[in-house]
Amino acid sequence: MTSSSPGFVDEAERFEDDGRTGRSGPVERALGILEVAADRNGASARELADALDLPLPTVYRIAKELVGAGYLLHAQAGRFELGHKLHLLGMSLHRQVGLSRPVTSEIARLHEATGFAAYLAILRGGEMVIVHVVDSPDCPRLSPLRFGFHEAPHATAFGKLLLADLDPDFRGDYLERHTMVALTARTLTERSALGAELAAVARRGIAWEFGEFIPGWDCAAVPVRAGDSRLLGAVAVSAQAGRLNGRERVLESTLRAVSSRVGALLRQGN
Structure with missing residues (x-):
């Protein structure tokens, strides 16, 4: 029996990179997407995929999860920008x-x-x-x-x-x-x-x-x-x-x- 939780990928999904496996785990990929979106003041899914050397379907899936969690925003022209939830994390870090x-x-x-x-x-x-x-x-x-x-x-x-x-x-x-x-x-x-x-x-x-x-x-x-x-x-x-x-x-x-x-x-x- 297998089980899954929202926001996580199972073992099979970890090896979906069409020959580019082993670059990173799911958490590292998600953080990479956030970092590229931050560095470029927003980026398209294609730009994120190229920058991180990830398949486009993988980027869309992770980005969709990040949007749902409030860490990314799907803006106009299909660009992904940082979500407002990151501001709360930043404020907490500054307090700490x-x-x-x-x-x-x-x-x-x-x-x-x-x-x-x-x-x-x-x-x-x-x-x-x-x-x-x-x-x-x-x-x-x-x-x-x-x-x-x-x-x-x-x-x-x-x-x-x-x-x-x-x-x-x-x-x-x-x-x-x-x-x-x-x-x-x-x-x-x-x-x-x-x-x-x-x-x-x-x-x-x-x-x-x-x-x-x-x-x-x-x-x-x-x-x-x-x-x-x-x-x-x-x-x-x-x-x-x-x-x-x-x-x-x-x-x-x-x-x-x-x-x-x-x-x-x-x-x-x-």
Whole structure:
């Protein structure tokens, strides 16, 4: 006897890809459809099929289920767009990572006070994750640093704060999972060189990054801590190369003040 539940496929359906089997399971396919629809501001079934290398009938079936569940919308001209239910998930995620209005206002004030792109990262799932950015045309954010970014910790100022906070043994395991790729000519890729810099970061309580992540851009970050000194996250700024020069002391003082206020808000649950 077999049974099925709405929104799930049976074993036979997992192998309907006309020779393209093994690419992903049903959940991964559904998430892929949502991601393509998000990246392209909507997409036709054919565009989704081509982008994900899936048969058109498979895309139609999964998309129909997502529409029924409220995660996709079948718009005009046969295009699939994100459904309103995703907004509820996004709001819940923002609440979980502590993005209250007082917290985000502090990041906006950091941007206004410095004239630099300002960031808030939260320690979540063992990663330092960007959760809020405030920028302007005069000093835009670094394009990869979007909501959810947590890659290349060896090359970002806020990532170095996380690495400096880790026990050396755990740090070694962590770096084994995150390859120290040379993103620019200035990226530290040797464990010994990075270790020496992380010792300085831990000692001074501030991390600097000069053209190590993206050529021509510099960053600075300070930790946000709990009352017992546990690392909660980081506040950071980025600017075109040279704009931080000569402002290090004032910038450090500003970052620490914002970090202190953000830490207090997070501890209070605000």
